[in-house]
Each structure stands twice: as C-alpha cells, then as structure tokens.
Amino acid sequence: MPTEIERKFLVQGDSWRSAVESESRMLQGYIATNQTATVRVRLAGDRAWLTIKGMMQGPSRSEYEYPIPPEDAVAMLDELAVSSPIDKVRYRVRHGAHVWDLDVFAGENAGLVMAEVELGSEDEAFEMPDWAGAEVTGDGRYYNVNLARHPYRHW
Numbered sequence: 001m002p003t004e005i006e007r008k009f010l011v012q013g014d015s016w017r018s019a020v021e022s023e024s025r026m027l028q029g030y031i032a033t034n035q036t037a038t039v040r041v042r043l044a045g046d047r048a049w050l051t052i053k054g055m056m057q058g059p060s061r062s063e064y065e066y067p068i069p070p071e072d073a074v075a076m077l078d079e080l081a082v083s084s085p086i087d088k089v090r091y092r093v094r095h096g097a098h099v100w101d102l103d104v105f106a107g108e109n110a111g112l113v114m115a116e117v118e119l120g121s122e123d124e125a126f127e128m129p130d131w132a133g134a135e136v137t138g139d140g141r142y143y144n145v146n147l148a149r150h151p152y153r154h155w
Contacts, residue, residue, distance in 0.1 A: 029081030096127030108151030
C-alpha cells in the first residue's frame, strides 16, 4: 500500500524565497470526504491528478494518486467539489537532504504559509530550516480538506 509520511510546519519570514527551485499554482477541491478517506482533484498548469488519501495515523497515511486529463479536473472542480477549491502557489525548496513543499495560500486562506517535508520513515531525521515555525502535523485545522470547509481567514 502506498504510504505518505509528511510533517507540516507553519512558515515564518521569507528567507526561504532565495532557495526556491520551482513553483506552480494549484487549484484543488474535494469530491468526497468521510471519517476514513478523502478524494481530491488537483490541477497544476497542464497537469491534473485524482488522489485518494486515508485517515492520518500520526504523520502517515495511505495515498493513491492517478493522473487525469486537465479538462476532467476542471469539470470535477466545477461540478463535483463539495466546497470552494483551495488556491495556492507551491514552491519547492531544498534544505539539507530534503526538498520541502511550501504552500502560499490565496483566496479565503490568504495569509497562511505552510511547509511540509515528505519522509521515508516516521523516524527519519531531517534538518530543520530557520524559516520553519510551529509544527502543525497533527492539527486537523491545517489539513487542506478542512481549509476548504473552514478557511483560515475565518478562524
């Protein structure tokens, strides 16, 4: 079973910007959510994915991801999403031996900047960057599915 292991942190300052390797704007919406899984559609430029994620078990969860035609993603976001799509720019930033994903949110989640690092195991060591603030790995408010339903701007 494919497993995603990631740790999430709030971002402080903007010193990370000098290390950006790539960036892409993303729209993502949720088609279905329940206690055990979420189904997400993500559109980034001319690429799109359908992703099914299991429930978090600490920093781990099952994850299945499949490429889909971008025009299908647009239709799903318009017709099937259960709430407004998340709008964000994802920046890839190398720090130490890891590449971090930094998400700068727009729209109803403007003002929120989060970083996540994917790991090979739950106990894998990683170098903490100076721009990484409080860890929010287990805080459900920061899951994208919850940000779609309860945007950061309204907290």
